[in-house]
Amino acid sequence: MTEARKNHQGEGLSLGRKIADHGFAWLAFGCTFMALALLLLFFLRLGIDVNSWFKLMPERIAKFNIEIERRVQDFDAETNKEIANLTKEKETRIQQDPANAASLATRYDKVIAKKIEDRVQTKREIESNMNTDKRSDFSYIGMLWHFISAGPSSQPQDSGIQAALLSSLLLGAITICAAIPLGVATAIYLEEYRAQSWVGSILQLNINNLAGVPSIMYAILGAYVFVELIFKPFESPAIAARNTLGGGLTLALLVLPVIIVSTQEAIRAVPISLRHASLALGASRWQTIWKIVLPSSLPGILTGMILALSRAMGEAAPLVLFGAALYVNFSPTLFSRFTALPMQIYSWSDDPDPAFHYNAALASAILITVLLGLNSIAIFFRYFVQQKLKG
């Protein structure tokens, strides 16, 4: 009887299942580390291009210095040629008309003297420009500093990101100032007042949809509301229609869902016992929120704020549509035209001159460094909050 019943103990897995199991484990491992490999490849490429920038720029600067000097020499040569022509003309006229030799001579001498004076003046201007255009700092730090502190120019080696960087920082500040109050207020409303009602679910649905809307849509909205409706009527030499304030507010609309969702999660994490205790002690609803719930969820809100800031500083598409300029030579103010660092990278990448591509690489590296710094602060914050909640 016992032979009829096969004993399956100790048979183990079939070969096929074993292969599938091990194979899949390796596949899973491979896929995950492929993502890391892509990241590495990306940074490698960026690193190579930044290195090329540091190698390429000194020779371009030197070449341009030589060209500037040649310009001065050409100018001198031209001056001499013109003086020679005038002198020849003078002598020809005197030969043709010897009667008026004296007066002709005086007139021509006056003209030649004036010409020399003009040319000397112009040459002095050129030389002073040359001294500012000519660059002598070939060290890595010097070139990097020039890159950060100079505005854009038609020469790739002289172009810098100063206007773009300042614009991006100003835009980020405006975005945060506008989005935080609105976002936190909306999140409070959703979590504290309408957590279970149908109004709340409609609002929540709407916010989830807004999170998925492509960024250009916000630009279409911003361009219409902030430019056409609000700022165009006030357009003046002091106030541009497509100004930094409008751009910052458009970006604020863009990051609003991010702030709302992360604030909601932070508020949700506050234990309900705290709220109950506060209400039991006689506090009103708003007092509970303002004094108990918000301070407890503050780290989460700050994390959301930093994530939103890094998203806003990395976006170029909505600003392109909004009308940010691609060539801004001045420091942007609240109501002036503006640009942004991602837009600068975009326009440099698109440029037919390959030297600008290296500029784009260096600007990308700087942008990524800034954003990585912000994101690391956010991740560190989240870890810190988790530790605090655990302990």
Added chain:
Amino acid sequence: MNGVEKSSELPVMRSLPPAPAFKISEWLIEWALFASAFLSIGITVSIAWIVFSGTYQFFSDPTVSIQYFFTGTEWTAGFEDAKYSILPLLTGTIMVAVIAAVLALPMGLISAIYLSEYANKPVRLLLKPTLELLAGIPTVVYGYFAVFAITPMLHMFIPGLDPVTNQLSGGIVVAIMILPMVASLSEDAMRMVPGSLREASYALGATKFETSTKVVVPAALSGILASFLLAISRAIGETMAVTLACGGQPKLTLDPREGLATMTGFIARIAQGDVQHGTTLFNSLFAVAAVLFVVTLAMNMLAQWILTKYRQVYQ
């Protein structure tokens, strides 16, 4: 019995005034908060209104026919005999989205399975932030990467590849962009599956592979599908990377080695130039934006619906 004490023996209680059920300051605050919450609805409604009224203006132009818009084959805006059909731009967008989806969705899902089932705690703590790092890189920089790193590399292997702009590198770069999203959301969904299901499966003799694919993934399917849809919707709405990688020429072809403009790329490039208000070209921007809006909105709502309707609550 004597169960009731005489009132004179009770301690003297100063009676509190009845608490006001309605305080004006509370009511004001609630309405202020509601106003800011209502702003989010205002944003959606405004976007829809602007985009659709522009589309209406576009279609009321006699040179534009709705039928050709959806069935035609050319987009030659700005020329003498301008033809406006959404199909070339739509093809460009769909090609990028399909290439990105084919690459990123399986890889993201398998990475998520690795992170939630196979990886131990220190590895997971290292990998998750690294994945979020990929997500934090701005899209312009991905565009740069596509044009200067990926296209030259592909050019070496694929004959006939357009060396400047092509859909393939656009698709690859968008895949890299949506990979962290798929991995992160799917992993969250798989983490929600209770351990008892996995342990039951192991107890019945299944291997890790069988448990992951036949128990965990089906249990977390709603979250995984929602993450797929959100990732595809992000791929469709991506602008900067595809504008740089795919170029700005609307073409109707299925060859990924060429560079076709996408809807978003078209909007970005047109907005860069000087287009007069009120011209047909300007209004065409709204028509394309309307299609983009409807498609992404539909995908997002579908994802939300799947997430809520099919979410299996284990309690």
